[in-house]
Amino acid sequence: MLKTCKYCGVVVYNHVCPYKNKRKKKSSEIDKFRSSKSWQKKREEIKKRDLYLCQVCIREIYNTRIKYNTKNISVHHNVPISENNNKKLDNRNLITVCSVHHEMCENNEIPREIIQKIINEQEEKAVLRE
Numbered sequence: 001m002l003k004t005c006k007y008c009g010v011v012v013y014n015h016v017c018p019y020k021n022k023r024k025k026k027s028s029e030i031d032k033f034r035s036s037k038s039w040q041k042k043r044e045e046i047k048k049r050d051l052y053l054c055q056v057c058i059r060e061i062y063n064t065r066i067k068y069n070t071k072n073i074s075v076h077h078n079v080p081i082s083e084n085n086n087k088k089l090d091n092r093n094l095i096t097v098c099s100v101h102h103e104m105c106e107n108n109e110i111p112r113e114i115i116q117k118i119i120n121e122q123e124e125k126a127v128l129r130e
Contacts, residue, residue, distance in 0.1 A: 030081050033088060042089050043075045049126045050096035055118050057098055062110050072099040076106075078115045091126075095119050 005011045007019035033039055056062055057069035076097050079087050087093040095115055097105060104110045 033081065038089060042094070046075045046091065046094045047073065047096050049091070050122055053096065054098035054101055055095050055122060056101040056104075056110065059118065061114075062101060062104060069098045073097065074099065074102055076102050076115070078105075078112055078119060092119055092123055095122065 001013040002010055003013050003015070005015060005017050005020075007017050008015065011017075052070050052073065054069040054073055057064045057067055060067055073096050076095050077088065078093050078095060081088045084093075095118060101110065105115060
């Protein structure tokens with residue numbers, strides 16, 4: 001018996017297509033969290049706290065090229081969610097960084113202690129603004 005494969009043409013009925021897109025793996029809990037409303041809201045709150053600027057660039061450390069960098073910014077978890085799920089929405093664990101510094105943080109090229117110090121400074125400034 002024959003059937004039609006949209007990638008291979010006419011094939012035998014039990015044909016397994018090597019070209020068919022593989023099904024996406026089920027989303028992990030972390031992936032689900034990253035698309036949640038609570039994370040979207042918290043991420044925006046942290047960017048606002050940090051004035052939509054990379055907090056490493058503005059301090060001109062770790063290969064900064066542009067001091068007032070607002071391009072390709074994201075919010076980084078200093079202590080990863082996989083290590084401590086309870087800190088995933090904790091302001092004292094989150095910082096706005098550019099893509100270059102985010103990658104450096106993820107690769108431990110910028111020590112967590114340095115990032116934590118910057119986060120603490122940002123939180124203190126936020127309290128003073130209130």
